[in-house]
Amino acid sequence: MASVRSFCALALVLTLPLTACGKGQKEADLNALDNALTGNVEEGAIVGERQAKLPLLKGDAARALAQSVKLAGGKLIATPAPTQGETPESADSLAAVAREQQKPGGNAFCRKQLVYGAQWASRLPEPFTPYPGAQLTEAAGAEKNGCTLRAATFVTPVPRQSVMDFYYTQARRAGFDAEHKVMGADHVLGGTRKDDGSAFLLLFSDAPGGRTSVDVIADNGR
8 A cells, every 4th residue: 555654754754753652761752752842731721722613514524524523522622823843953962862762662663663554543542543534545553562653644535624623622632732833735733641651743734625634643552
């Protein structure tokens, strides 16, 4: 099956460390992802956030959107406006991160353990399962050596903004920090959950016909 992106390269292209092995991951790695991709949103900040506006859709898109709203508890929270994309880091800092990631239990180590297969899509962590009505393009996961990394690419008939609002809502209600960035042609949501060290990275791209392509990388999968 042809890949829309290379899961193994995705986080590296963004120059962001991904916490792939939550239970054995060092606190420094978790903080690196949190600082690079989140604004350290205070717990409970979901209260009072603005409700998202829903577009008028037809057919499969309308059914998928309605199902997503139902899954999200009856309403979607509006994704915050994006912040600036990549933050420059020193060469020494990046080199240190790269060395750490190669160790057993590190992020790059777990990415190298990825095995491809559609079954991994059903084992994504609960807040980041495939969007209702989505067509799966590819999925992968890592489960040995303490790794719990999961990845998937799929296309949904629903426009990008509503898809982002759904995942932002799911992430915040599941206790994750979450921030929206724009990097090139991609909109990115990412963050961490302090309770158990989980982390996620989602990329959203406009696809032909008003559809949306979604790439998911998340740890602590099933």
